[in-house]
Amino acid sequence: MKITFLDGSVKEFKDGMSAIEIAASISPSLAKKTIFALVNEEAYDASRPIMQDAKLELKFKEDAFSVLNHSCAHLLAAAIKAIYPDACFGVGPAIEEGFYYDIAVDAKLTEADFAAIEKKMHEIANKDLKNERIEVSKDEALNLFKNDKYKCEIINELPADAIISVYKTGDYMDLCRGPHIPSTKYLGHFKLTAISGAYWRGDSKNEQLTRIYGVAFFSEEELKNHLNILEERAKRDHRKLGRELGLFMLSEYGPGFPFWLPNGMILKNSLQDYWYKVHTREGYKFIQTPMMLNRELWETSGHWMNYRENMYTTVIDETDFAIKPMNCPGGMLVYKRDIHSYKDLPLKLGELGLVHR
Structure with missing residues (x-):
């Protein structure tokens, strides 16, 4: 070849x-x-x-951060399976800052269990096990994962003649497209970072699984640097600072919507004043567009077809409206109000709009 x-x-x-x-x-x-x-x-x-x-x-x-973390997600699953033999598994992808795996296990896992899980992960990693790719038929895959209903659900959605890849790491086997690192010897520098609940396939009608997050690096120095960044970031978490400094509050009557408090308004107004000052200096003029606009505009912009599930919609006088998720479409209506020559460009318009998504 x-x-x-x-x-x-x-x-x-x-x-x-x-x-x-x-x-x-x-x-x-x-x-x-x-x-x-x-x-x-x-x-x-x-x-x-x-x-x-x-x-x-x-x-x-x-170039292999994602591949390394995907392999570490498999290592996590292998450790969970060794500790909890009846565990079933959802998906375990690499993400921007590491990996996660969704797990169904009878025990109620918490961060207190991380030390034991990490110990088992290190035990497996230190064996220098190869990540072996095996290609099987759909029937063979269903037989391999017959005790894991989540894997079987994924397999059953594939065509009857599908060739399915499975990865074997020691005694552990997982359904996966790959690729993976050559062996577990690369997985010596990792940390489990968080735990949460997650509905299977993101649907609240399905069972809630346990999602464990982690991150892996090729060196201990990289791992330590990243954990330091996470620690510093936690100190600056807006939810923590908002509560401690009396900037804003949240209420069950408006989940996700901040109630600005006096200290917060001082900060907010100062930032807005600075924003106006800088934009005025740079030649911008200011507009304010409605918070709610007709469905027809969002269809024209493409939002209605592509992002409707992330928009807040309502019906007024039998007409569909949406609270704006961004300012741009309203700004375009302002632009269309007049006929413009190329000599008018660039046309600098600025808006401090309130958007919801």
Whole structure:
């Protein structure tokens, strides 16, 4: 097979060689650095065989934060399964700042359980287990996960002839597209950070699962730096400061809507005064558009079709309205009020609007 590298060079290799084998044929140090690869722009495990001509891009630690954290989510699930053999699992993706896994377990888990779970995770990681990709049929997948109703629900939604990938790490197997890091030896630097409830598939009509969050890095220094950032961020949490400084309050009569208190109004008015001063200096003129506008406008802007589930809507005199989730459509109506020449541009209009979404 012919492999095209990022620099445009083309070399021939034996069919079925993996990215890490190709890297090793070039340089042992290159293979040691390889975490995963892009094969024709599809993410591949470093050990996954390549069966056809392809464009190959090797990926290293600096590009592998998501892959590392996805693998750490599997490590978390493996530890949970070892401690709670009857546990079932929802999904466990990498996210912007780490990973999470949704878990159904009889025990009521809290942050107090993190130490025991992390200990088990380290035990598994220290075994240097390979992440082995196995491709199975739909029937085989259903048999493998017959005791996990959440995995079976996902599998049952796939076509009858689907080829399904499963990852095996020691005794633990998980339904997953991949890719993953080559082995658990990379998973020595992680921390479980939070726990919450989460409805299966985000639907409140479904069972509530336990969601455990965590984060992993390739070095202890990176992990410590990140945890320091989280600690400093917690000190600046607006909910904490709002309560401690008497800036605003929240009420069950308006969940998510702040009631500004006297100290908060001083701060808010000062920020608004500064905003007006800066925008005036830069040549802006100011407008104020209605908080609620007709459905027709939101259909024109695309909001009604694409974001309606995140908008607050109501019916007035048999007409649909929505509280504005952003200022732009109202601003465009102001722009359309007059005919403009290119000589009028840039037209600088500013609005401190109240939006809800």
